[in-house]
Amino acid sequence: MTGSRPRRSRRRWRHDRAFRGHARRGSAVTGPRQSVDRLGRLLNLVPYLLARPGILVAEAAADLEVSERQLREDLELLWVCGLPGYGPGDLIDMALDGDRVTISHDAGIDRPLRLTPDEALALVVALRMLAETPGIGTRDAIERALAKIENAAGDVADTPIAVRLPADDERLDRLRSAVEAGHALHLTYYTAARDETTERVVDPMRMLMVGGKAYLEAWCRRAEATRLFRVDRIDALTELDEPSAPPVEAVPHDVSAGVFRPTPDLQLVTLRVGRSSRWITEYYPVEDVRRDGDEWVVTMRVTDLGWAQRLLLGLGRDVTVLGPPELLARIRVQATAALDQYSTPSR
Amino acid sequence: MSRTRTERLVNLVICLLSTRRFLTAAQIAATVPGYEHDPEDPRDHEAFQRKFERDKAELRELGVPLETGTASVFDQEPGYRIAHREYALPDIILEPDEAAAVGIAARLWQHAGLAAAASSGLAKLRAAGVEVDPQATLGVEPVVTVDPAFAPLTNAARDRRAVTFSYRVPEVDDPSTRRLEPWGVVCWQGRWYVVGHDRDRDATRCFRLSRIVGNVRAVGRPGAFTPPESVDLISHVARWSGPAARTGRATVTVKPGRAAGLRRWATETVPGPDGDRLTIPYADADGLADHIVGYGADVRAEGPPEVREAVIQRLKEVVARHDRIASPPVAPAVAS
Numbered sequence: 017m018t019g020s021r022p023r024r025s026r027r028r029w030r031h032d033r034a035f036r037g038h039a040r041r042g043s044a045v046t047g048p049r050q051s052v053d054r055l056g057r058l059l060n061l062v063p064y065l066l067a068r069p070g071i072l073v074a075e076a077a078a079d080l081e082v083s084e085r086q087l088r089e090d091l092e093l094l095w096v097c098g099l100p101g102y103g104p105g106d107l108i109d110m111a112l113d114g115d116r117v118t119i120s121h122d123a124g125i126d127r128p129l130r131l132t133p134d135e136a137l138a139l140v141v142a143l144r145m146l147a148e149t150p151g152i153g154t155r156d157a158i159e160r161a162l163a164k165i166e167n168a169a170g171d172v173a174d175t176p177i178a179v180r181l182p183a184d185d186e187r188l189d190r191l192r193s194a195v196e197a198g199h200a201l202h203l204t205y206y207t208a209a210r211d212e213t214t215e216r217v218v219d220p221m222r223m224l225m226v227g228g229k230a231y232l233e234a235w236c237r238r239a240e241a242t243r244l245f246r247v248d249r250i251d252a253l254t255e256l257d258e259p260s261a262p263p264v265e266a267v268p269h270d271v272s273a274g275v276f277r278p279t280p281d282l283q284l285v286t287l288r289v290g291r292s293s294r295w296i297t298e299y300y301p302v303e304d305v306r307r308d309g310d311e312w313v314v315t316m317r318v319t320d321l322g323w324a325q326r327l328l329l330g331l332g333r334d335v336t337v338l339g340p341p342e343l344l345a346r347i348r349v350q351a352t353a354a355l356d357q358y359s360t361p362s363r
Numbered sequence: 364m365s366r367t368r369t370e371r372l373v374n375l376v377i378c379l380l381s382t383r384r385f386l387t388a389a390q391i392a393a394t395v396p397g398y399e400h401d402p403e404d405p406r407d408h409e410a411f412q413r414k415f416e417r418d419k420a421e422l423r424e425l426g427v428p429l430e431t432g433t434a435s436v437f438d439q440e441p442g443y444r445i446a447h448r449e450y451a452l453p454d455i456i457l458e459p460d461e462a463a464a465v466g467i468a469a470r471l472w473q474h475a476g477l478a479a480a481a482s483s484g485l486a487k488l489r490a491a492g493v494e495v496d497p498q499a500t501l502g503v504e505p506v507v508t509v510d511p512a513f514a515p516l517t518n519a520a521r522d523r524r525a526v527t528f529s530y531r532v533p534e535v536d537d538p539s540t541r542r543l544e545p546w547g548v549v550c551w552q553g554r555w556y557v558v559g560h561d562r563d564r565d566a567t568r569c570f571r572l573s574r575i576v577g578n579v580r581a582v583g584r585p586g587a588f589t590p591p592e593s594v595d596l597i598s599h600v601a602r603w604s605g606p607a608a609r610t611g612r613a614t615v616t617v618k619p620g621r622a623a624g625l626r627r628w629a630t631e632t633v634p635g636p637d638g639d640r641l642t643i644p645y646a647d648a649d650g651l652a653d654h655i656v657g658y659g660a661d662v663r664a665e666g667p668p669e670v671r672e673a674v675i676q677r678l679k680e681v682v683a684r685h686d687r688i689a690s691p692p693v694a695p696a697v698a699s
Contacts, residue, residue: 055372056425056483064490080486097373099381099394108377124380127451128490132426135484137517138477142468145505145550152503154460158468161461168455175521176547178596181505192502206627213623225505228553251627271506272473294533298573307536326624329681330657336684344685350659351681357663358675 054090057082058097061090062108062125069118076117091117098123136169144179149225151188181228188223188230188247194255195220195232201260204252205245209320213251214238219262223247226271233269235262242266244275276301278317285324285343287314290334313338325350371397372418376427380450385432385442388415419443452491462488463499471507476514509555510572513548515579516557520545522585525562529576538576543568546590551600558599560588569600609644613651614665616640621661625654640665648673656681 057080064080065071077087091112098107109121131139143162147155166173194201201220206213218234221242225231230247242262269275278301289296289312297305297314304315318324321343328335329347337344374395379386392398392411400411422429428449434442457465469485472478489495512528519526526545531538542562549556554571561568616638617625626632629641645651652673655662664674 052421052425054369055421057486058369058373059376059425060486060490064486067490067492079489081482093367093370094373097370097377099374099378099396123377124447125377127447128487129426129450130428130452131484131487132480133518133521134477134480134514135487137514138472138481139465139468139484141477141509142471142481142507143464145471145507146464146468146501149503149505152501154464154501157458157460158464158501161457161464161468164455164457164461165465168453170453172521175517176590176594176596177517177549178547179550180597180601181550181553188503196502206623208624211623213627222500223503225503226553227506227508228551230503272508291534298533325659326657329659330653333677333680347681348685351656351678351685353660354656354663355675355678355682357660358671358678 060128063128065119070116131169133172136173140173148179148181151192200256200258202254206249209323219260226275235266282317285318286338288336289314293334379445382444385434385444387440387442457493462493462495466495473508512572512575512579517548519581520547524581524585525583526579528579531574531576544588547596549596549600556600558596607646609646611645613643613670616663618661622658
């Protein structure tokens, strides 16, 4: 790397050195936190550029996820850094030929700083998640990468973390290869909200693991909308000859807060929940929980009253529906009729 | 003061990286632009010292390994330096497929704090010469989320420091304060747990991170305990080791076209005069009974008796409970 550093421009920059102190008028005022962030960015920028002599400023900016303007400001600041007349430290030197930049002297900042514990943790945990993800194609590469990152991070990566994501590998493998083939799929899919199994043609977009469950995100031609299909509810699957072609309006879901995010237009259901069924408030998104003596009064939003009926009837001994009246009537009618079936010996 | 603080800090790093011997504050002030002051003037000198302390703190916050020591045995004043070996990320050479995996991993975080850490970590790898293809995908991508207690607990487990936190279990009314020696953190079936030695119960316990209320506080010194040799963290959380064998066979009658969810599990379906007769394999009679009751009058359990009786019992309870709601005891209207 050292040999490839162009020396020609060094003189030009030295010539300008006297003006360096005035180079950054108008740069943004920075608070303490921003100053630490910026310092980290600058210390990283020098070895980054050192490893890529003559890189386009625009390309470096895109790679480092900063604006080109910000990167140029950072370069201007680095340019004035160094210790004139002080031993081996010297000044940071660079050549900016129009759109390309080359570091010709690094002033000793030739390597990035070690990973912090949080950085090591974030990368290591995400890699372990990837490695454990069923149906992943390149487990081998992930595990090699993980070993190298752990090695480079040293002690800080020694955090004891274990990840296990059980799922049906075989089904996922089949689905993944179908998605990768880029074909539309014919699915037989069970919709729990309506308790029905339907046939549909979908244009696959991506596959996800959220909360330990695998999903296929696809444009559903039947619903004419983007849908998340739970892989364990895909009962049959056929790869079609036609290509997967999600329309432009097919936008991926934001799943950062979970797959099901209740919206205010959904119906509110109110329940009285005994101690042994309080766990439902951890499994389903609830709007409100109010204590009433030993019992909790829980409000939640549901997409479908039929689904609510199946869930709540099945929860059994400890849950009473308070409203809406329609759901209460439904529960009573269904339970009474169901019980009546057993009073006659046979149908 | 024309030089910014950031510039001064970069210069401080360059200065301390380039020295083998420890430099005193006075030597640093004489070298690094931005520290110029009159050491004879007490106020000026004090201002310099405050500035220098703040700058050292910022370097440490960033993870710069600032060493303290004295240049020789005759020196009283502390000096500073940065050992290049401690500062620099060790050489890391990633094959293209490995770099792609790291790039994807860094994108998975949905938790703001760790998402930032993942991308600054990735930036360091790029600075070490690793080329990351931002377009790469792996077919299946996990969405990585953690609870707020994740970072403090993993730090404490790494440092072997005890922690204390408030823990709320739904079945219990009030949160309780727990004291734990955390051995490690586990993700199992999409949920995070911490496993360790519970100091109050004097036993191994695991806690679900989503049930921790408020802050996790580290107590005592690092290295305060030693986890058992080759502890299998997962085994403490995963009491469920796979689906239980569905050895039972229940028979149910289902109205035509109804109960699609139950039909998915049937191993046999025989159409009959008043509906389809399904054979359902099951592991747990109570679990199956809950499921059947959910379908109300669409499904009738025929047998075996353990399933049929459980269904009838549940239905009786549901009817009794909801009858009370529908017709509350009427208080006689009293004229006052």
